[in-house]
Amino acid sequence: MPTEPVSLAQALASFKDQWSPRIVTTVNDYDVRVAKVEGEHVWHVHDHTDEFFLVLEGELHIALREPAGERTVVLARGSVFTVPRGTEHKPYARVPTEILLLEPTGTLTVGDHHDEIPSHVDATTGHALT
Amino acid sequence: MPTEPVSLAQALASFKDQWSPRIVTTVNDYDVRVAKVEGEHVWHVHDHTDEFFLVLEGELHIALREPAGERTVVLARGSVFTVPRGTEHKPYARVPTEILLLEPTGTLTVGDHHDEIPSHVDATTGHALT
Numbered sequence: 137m138p139t140e141p142v143s144l145a146q147a148l149a150s151f152k153d154q155w156s157p158r159i160v161t162t163v164n165d166y167d168v169r170v171a172k173v174e175g176e177h178v179w180h181v182h183d184h185t186d187e188f189f190l191v192l193e194g195e196l197h198i199a200l201r202e203p204a205g206e207r208t209v210v211l212a213r214g215s216v217f218t219v220p221r222g223t224e225h226k227p228y229a230r231v232p233t234e235i236l237l238l239e240p241t242g243t244l245t246v247g248d249h250h251d252e253i254p255s256h257v258d259a260t261t262g263h264a265l266t
Numbered sequence: 267m268p269t270e271p272v273s274l275a276q277a278l279a280s281f282k283d284q285w286s287p288r289i290v291t292t293v294n295d296y297d298v299r300v301a302k303v304e305g306e307h308v309w310h311v312h313d314h315t316d317e318f319f320l321v322l323e324g325e326l327h328i329a330l331r332e333p334a335g336e337r338t339v340v341l342a343r344g345s346v347f348t349v350p351r352g353t354e355h356k357p358y359a360r361v362p363t364e365i366l367l368l369e370p371t372g373t374l375t376v377g378d379h380h381d382e383i384p385s386h387v388d389a390t391t392g393h394a395l396t
Contacts, residue, residue, distance in 0.1 A: 140339060141341045142345060144346060210271065212271075215271040216272050216274060
């Protein structure tokens, strides 16, 4: 983990890729990641872990397939939401959006099961900041 | 965990206590907490867990006692830092500051070992939002 504080704004200014998280620090065996997002991610599910979202800029929609049916939660700037493990979900953003994610180190952006991955989505466990 | 997004601003507006974290959501067996802080916390150490800080408003100083000596990191608004497990530390803020914390559920604000707890510091594992 970094030995000095990391500015999230500087971290986000260091890359342009969409849907391609960078790891800003770790907490035990968890990663704190930031990502730029716009457009649609892909329906996917993490079988064994919850996934935490904080919206830093913009607005994030997360479509959820729950036992009772499909719904979408909308996270304004400064809002947080945890997608429970086992819940199929698809994040999307209508405007350029920046998010902070928390999940166990090694968690794939596209989960354990997913629809066909579109070319604009990076299937990764997160990249180091450079 | 909440089934709707939580606005951190609304969560922070719902209480006035300093150094008394509220749990806004959980991620697996971790809590995401927010706190208002100003003045000095207390020297303490978490033997078995790292502790993550994100500054939402204001500025947070964290004094650290490391093998090489004592130093202080300064987190501006929008900066993150992880205090490694086993590192004695004392957060303090010279201006009213709002922070987001991430740590395992059940983690005490004053750690496993600490100096005498001043009356303005709440020794807690975090409070529910009300």
